[in-house]
Amino acid sequence: EIVLTQSPATLSLFPGERATLSCRASRSVSTYLAWYQQKPGQAPRLLIHDTSSRAAGVPARFSGSGSGTDFTLTISSLEPEDFAVYYCHQCNHWPRTFGGGTKVEIK
């Protein structure tokens, strides 16, 4: 099973700041890596697929990069609605797995 390790667990930032979230895989997942955003009481929302492709309707301030075992989600300038939990997800191997999440909170 591929283990995805996200860091940091919590990121405390001000609106307008840049957020950098990390996801490390226990072995290569090629570029089959996605990012989801989840707000309290809501279902996850797909933000990024194939490492760097934004899903429909996702603002350009969200970007993804990486390959193999190391991936990054960057939010260039945090808006109030971006404070949420973010999960990475690999779709290269069965079973599919998710990272433990990074909570982006308002400082």
Add this chain to the structure above:
Amino acid sequence: EVQLLESGGGLVQPGGSLRLSCAASGFTFSDHPMGWVRQAPGKGLEWVSSIGSVGDATLHVDSVKGRFTITRDNSKNTLFLQMDSLRAEDTAIYYCARRTNVWLDSWGQGTLVTVSS
């Protein structure tokens, strides 16, 4: 607009059974593989099961193999998860999700399953 509406959750005793349903609309259901993902209270996401677009290629996470069965009825645009021999650790919100290519690109709002005596 893609809509996925789960139902069938509730309180069940350990060892009991539940059948979850997910009614799909707003897209051609039979074109898409589907899946179930769960989230224990206050915890992260866990992939549970996947099924191919025509009901083939079913897969389950090891912790539910032999207890859960994923099926679908394309004539009724509905996805199912039959859950037997339920355990306390199966307590979670269960989300159904649509797969496009390999990605889960649309999710329902979830249904809560609580396993407790």
